[in-house]
Structure formats: C-alpha cells, structure tokens
Amino acid sequence: MLLIHCPYCGEDRSELEFRAAGDAHIARPANIAAISDEEFADYFFLRDNPKGLIYERWRHIHGCGRFFNAVRDTVSDKFVMTYKAGEPKPDLSPAPGVAPALPADSRPVETYEATEGRAE
Amino acid sequence: MRKYSVFAVAREAMRAHKGWEAQWTSPEPRSQYDVIIIGGGGHGLGAAYYLAKEHGITNVAVIEKGWLGGGNTGRNTTIIRSNYLYEESMDIYEHSLKLWEGLSQELNYNVMYSPRGVMMLSHNIHDSQVFKRHIHANRLYGIDNEWLTPEQAKDYCPPLDISASARYPINGAALQRRGGTARHDAVAWGYARAASDRGVHVIQNCEVKAIRRGPDGAVTGVETTKGFIGAKKIGVSASGHNSMVLAMADVRLPLQSNPLQALVSEPLKPIFPCVVMSNTVHAYISQSDKGELVIGAGTDQFNSYSQTGGLQIITHTLDAICELFPIFRRVKMMRQWGGITDNTPDRSPIQGVTPVPNLFVNCGWGTGGFKATPGSAHLFAHLIARGEPHRLAAGLTLDRFRTGRLIDEAAAAAVAH
Structure with a gap:
C-alpha cells in the first residue's frame, strides 16, 4: 500500500x-465540436503509459476531497513529489551532461530480470 | 521432434530416461527473418506456430526479453470461458475455446485443459438480470451457458455457503460447463516445441531496444541486445509492455498498464471441483491439479510496472473468499505475485494493423488474455500473413477508438475476466 x-492537508496518508x-495536464479542447475524430480520439483515449516517471492526478476522496497532481515512478511505485492542481508541470528531466536530479532510491529500477536471473 | 506417447515413456523407462531431447532449440538469430514476433508468451509463440503450420511461413523468430511464458502467461489464474456478451467478444473467445478443446492433441503436448465448469455467482437482482441477459445472448449465439438456482449451485460446488445468513447471499449462478482451466506453462512450452519443430527460431534473453524503419516508413527490423535482426514484418505481443515496444515505432496506443495479482494456498486434497467467480464481491477461485487453491484478485487503480500490487487488494479478495467458502478460513496462503496487464478504455483487445506499414499489434487483452491464447494466436497469425484481420477479429481494430465502434465489455463482464 x-x-x-x-x-492540501500537508500530511502523508494511506x-x-x-x-x-x-x-x-490534459486540457479539454476549447473547440471540442470542431476538432477531427483523430484529435478527439487523442484527447479522449490516448494516455501516457511510461515505464518510469508518470504525471498523474489523484483525489483525496476520503480526506479533503480535492484533486492534486503527483509525479510517481511506475516501476517502484514511489512518489517523487505531489503538487497542487493548477501548478505548472515540474520539469524533472536532467540538464544535458548532468546526473538525474532524483535521489538514488527514486530512480527507475529493473524488476524481475535483475532479481530472478536468466532463462536457460 | 520425437513424438510424446505412451511408447516413448516406455522406451525411456527402459534406458534411464537418457533419450529425452530438448523441447525446443535455442539458435543464434539469423540476420534476416520474414516475420519477427516480439514477446514469447502464449500469444506470440502460438502465432509463430500457426504462421508456420497454416500459412507456410517458417522463417520466423520469436524474441523474448526474459524466459518463455515468464510474463502474464505464467502469472494468471488459467481460467478459460467464452460467456461474453457482445458478438465481437463471443466470436473470438468461442473460437479460442474450440481450439482449447483439441489443443493437447494438436501440439502433442498435454496442456491439461480441464472443462470443469466456470460458475459465476449472482448475489442480487442486478447480478441475476445481467447474467440471464448473458445466458440468453450466449445461447442465441450457440454458446453453452445456463442458470442455476442456489441449491443447484451448491450441488455443483459443495464448499459454497448458500445460507440465508451469509454475508454475501447467493440468489443463483450462471454456469458454463465447457469452461475450465489449463496448465499455463504447458501452453507456452507446447507452442514453443511445436513451432521450433517447424523451423521457428525461439530466442530468449534478447531484449528489443529499437524498431528500425525504412525511408517509406515500413519496418525493416529490430535492434536487440543480440544486435540488429532484419524482418519484413513485425508482430508485437508483449502484454504489459506493449506501450513501450510500440513507442519505439512512434505508435501510441490507448493502453494503461496495471498490476493484477494472484495467489495460491498450500496444497490441499481435491476439494474444489470447478471454477467459481464472483464479480460483485470480486473473487475467483479454482484448485490446481497440484492441490493449491488458485485465487485471483483485482488490479491496482494506478499505472504500474511493479509486478507486485497492493496488499489491500488481496486482503479484500481473501475477505470475500472466506465469506463465500467458510471452510477455507484456516487455509494458509503460500505465494503471491503480480502480472502487468495492458488495459484498453473499453476493456476489449486490440488486434490489427498500426499506422506503420508491416507492423502489427496484438494487445489490450487486459485481465483476461490467457483464455484467448489459442484463438488470439491463430487470428494474429492470419493478420500477419495476410495483412488484414480475420473475419472473427475484424472488430478488434485500433481504428475503433476513432470511429467510436467500441466493444464495451467493461460494463458487461466487470473486472474479472
């Protein structure tokens, strides 16, 4: 878990x-009736599914009830940061030639390939 | 390939079992193939087998990052059924069920398909209305499915608690007698052995790093950890990692990857005769031939590639199992694991062409891909060989998210597939 x-609450909760x-950070097109079917499919169905950092919305439904945004690693499930709705998307990509800004235990890890060895 | 038979067992018994050969070969990759299939699970290996057998295309390689069947093929709860609501779904799952029925003979490999019956419990008026609608739709389509009273359900599965004081009272059940289970590893191994026998290269421990394309946009091959391998056509069948693989060819798919958990108990004497599913309280359970109770739980609510899953998810499932089957309350659970499922917005699979020429995709099987293995593989081979979908898979295109012709099984089958 x-x-x-x-x-908003300023607390770590379950x-x-x-x-x-x-x-x-998905914006509903202002001219939704005018856009093409392809553009609508992109807006409505296509979502990021990265193996690594993902930017996603969460709602504290059994707490303050408010939506906020989070950056999470989809391999370790570790939250890198959370921030309030409406705040700009944080840029966590490292500058060229600089090591990633993330702490070592937040970097993407390999899963079963690294821990369970190779098939023969 | 030496055929497996009672005579082979007798022959080997006479010479200390020294004559068994490797089930499939592990060759070094050629520089060029007619078809490369990315993903060595049941769907991918099966597609390679049917390409060789039914379409005469034997210059084929299956490239697998880990080991055969180490992904979702080896991580599911092996339930097989075809009692879906919509025609597109019934077509493909019934096609698959018919292939399951003859698969052991077809592959000369015991996949232990066991049509022990899949019983779906109804707990309230809504459930019974939905299940009866399924039953009528199935029977009109020629698929067996029948309604049981609570007493008949108890007869079919004696451990079930149908008392009026049960926490989740049961007002009936839908039973598909041809549904059941199979041995998951044997499906991957059986297809690998039969495909290898027909000349297909099965290449393990080889991760695809990039998909290379020519000036016309069509695929020309893949960069792998074993170097570049050329291909005229590429089929992708990598379950939870389909988004990552297709992104290498700049194809975006409407997929989300979620962990789905399962767990097994300590082995018990035979006590559980069928498969029981409850969509409403979210539990499904069967007993393997080894004697373990095999229990399926739900997905995590967020995207993840962690192959573990949250503890509260399995706790919730075990709560439900203990209420439905009070005799299992003191059974110890032995192992738990997660697999990464790729889910589409309408919870129906995508099998079809992509915007990239000669690149085909088989994805979005979500939480229910195992039962579809032979059917999906058979139709995927047709797609790759002919360049257009088989009649039975014609509705599963990627294009349906543009046209709006969704196959909304999510509402019809709940989350448990």
Whole structure:
C-alpha cells in the first residue's frame, strides 16, 4: 500500500484515502465540436503509459476531497513529489551532461530480470 | 521432434530416461527473418506456430526479453470461458475455446485443459438480470451457458455457503460447463516445441531496444541486445509492455498498464471441483491439479510496472473468499505475485494493423488474455500473413477508438475476466 502526501492537508496518508484519477495536464479542447475524430480520439483515449516517471492526478476522496497532481515512478511505485492542481508541470528531466536530479532510491529500477536471473 | 506417447515413456523407462531431447532449440538469430514476433508468451509463440503450420511461413523468430511464458502467461489464474456478451467478444473467445478443446492433441503436448465448469455467482437482482441477459445472448449465439438456482449451485460446488445468513447471499449462478482451466506453462512450452519443430527460431534473453524503419516508413527490423535482426514484418505481443515496444515505432496506443495479482494456498486434497467467480464481491477461485487453491484478485487503480500490487487488494479478495467458502478460513496462503496487464478504455483487445506499414499489434487483452491464447494466436497469425484481420477479429481494430465502434465489455463482464 502506498503512502501519499496530500499537498492540501500537508500530511502523508494511506492509499486507501485516495482515488487515482488518470493522467495530469490534459486540457479539454476549447473547440471540442470542431476538432477531427483523430484529435478527439487523442484527447479522449490516448494516455501516457511510461515505464518510469508518470504525471498523474489523484483525489483525496476520503480526506479533503480535492484533486492534486503527483509525479510517481511506475516501476517502484514511489512518489517523487505531489503538487497542487493548477501548478505548472515540474520539469524533472536532467540538464544535458548532468546526473538525474532524483535521489538514488527514486530512480527507475529493473524488476524481475535483475532479481530472478536468466532463462536457460 | 520425437513424438510424446505412451511408447516413448516406455522406451525411456527402459534406458534411464537418457533419450529425452530438448523441447525446443535455442539458435543464434539469423540476420534476416520474414516475420519477427516480439514477446514469447502464449500469444506470440502460438502465432509463430500457426504462421508456420497454416500459412507456410517458417522463417520466423520469436524474441523474448526474459524466459518463455515468464510474463502474464505464467502469472494468471488459467481460467478459460467464452460467456461474453457482445458478438465481437463471443466470436473470438468461442473460437479460442474450440481450439482449447483439441489443443493437447494438436501440439502433442498435454496442456491439461480441464472443462470443469466456470460458475459465476449472482448475489442480487442486478447480478441475476445481467447474467440471464448473458445466458440468453450466449445461447442465441450457440454458446453453452445456463442458470442455476442456489441449491443447484451448491450441488455443483459443495464448499459454497448458500445460507440465508451469509454475508454475501447467493440468489443463483450462471454456469458454463465447457469452461475450465489449463496448465499455463504447458501452453507456452507446447507452442514453443511445436513451432521450433517447424523451423521457428525461439530466442530468449534478447531484449528489443529499437524498431528500425525504412525511408517509406515500413519496418525493416529490430535492434536487440543480440544486435540488429532484419524482418519484413513485425508482430508485437508483449502484454504489459506493449506501450513501450510500440513507442519505439512512434505508435501510441490507448493502453494503461496495471498490476493484477494472484495467489495460491498450500496444497490441499481435491476439494474444489470447478471454477467459481464472483464479480460483485470480486473473487475467483479454482484448485490446481497440484492441490493449491488458485485465487485471483483485482488490479491496482494506478499505472504500474511493479509486478507486485497492493496488499489491500488481496486482503479484500481473501475477505470475500472466506465469506463465500467458510471452510477455507484456516487455509494458509503460500505465494503471491503480480502480472502487468495492458488495459484498453473499453476493456476489449486490440488486434490489427498500426499506422506503420508491416507492423502489427496484438494487445489490450487486459485481465483476461490467457483464455484467448489459442484463438488470439491463430487470428494474429492470419493478420500477419495476410495483412488484414480475420473475419472473427475484424472488430478488434485500433481504428475503433476513432470511429467510436467500441466493444464495451467493461460494463458487461466487470473486472474479472
């Protein structure tokens, strides 16, 4: 079970209090009736599914009830940070030639390939 | 390939079992193949087998990052059924069920398909209405499915608690007698052995790093940890990692990867005669031939590649199991694991062409891909060989998210597939 920091309550709370709400930073097209079917499918169905850092919305449904955004590693499930809705998307990509800004225990890890060896 | 038979067992018994040969060969990759299939699970290996057998295409390689069947093929709860609601789904799952029925003979490999019956419990008026609608739709389509009273359900599965004081009272059940289970590893190994026998290269421990494309946009091969391997056509069947593989060819798919958990108990004497599923309280359970109770839980609510899953998910499932089957309350659970399922917005699979020429995809089987293994593999081979989908898979295209012709099984089958 995950421990999630709600940026509004300012506390680390159990995952049971939260509801995942999909990708963050998706803007509904202002001219929704005018866009093509392809553009609508992109907006409505296509979501990021990275193996690594993901930007997503969460709702503290059994707490303050508010939506907020989070950056999480989808391999370790570790939350890198949470921030309030409406705040800009944080840029966590390292500058060229610089080591990643993430702490060592937040970097993506290999899963079973690394721990369970090779097939013969 | 030496055929497995009672005579082979007798012959080997006479000479200390020294004559068994490797089930499949492990060759070094050629520089060029007609078809490369990425993902060595049941679907991918099966597609390679049917390409060789039914379409005469034997210059084929299956490339697997880990070991055969080490992903979702080896991590599911092996339930097989075809009692879906919509015609597109019934077509493909029934096609698959028919292939399951003859698969051991077809592959000369015992996949231990056991049609012991899949019983879906109804707990309330809504459940019984939905299940009866399924039953009528199935029977009109020629698929067996029948309604049981609580007493008939108890007869079919004696451990079930149907008392009026049960926490989750049971007002009936839907039973598909041809449904059941199979041995998951044997499916991967059986297809690998039969495909290898027909000349297919099965290449393990080889991760695809990039998909290379020519000036016209069509695929020309893959960069792997064993170097570049050329291919005229590429089929991708990598379950939870389909998004990552297709991203190498700049194809975005409407997929989300979620961990789905399962667990097994300590081995027990035979006590549980069928498969029981309850969508409402979310539990499914059967007993393997080894004697373990095999229990399926739900998915985590967020995207993840962790292959573990949250503890509260299995706790919730075990709560339900203990209420439905009070005799299992003191059974100890032995192992728990997670597999990464790729889920589409309408919870139906995608099998079809992609915007990239000669690149085909078989994905989105979500939480229910094992039962579809032979059918999906058979139709995927047709797609790769002919370049267009088989009649039975014609509705499963990627294009349906643009046209809006969704196959909304999510509402019909709940989460348990």
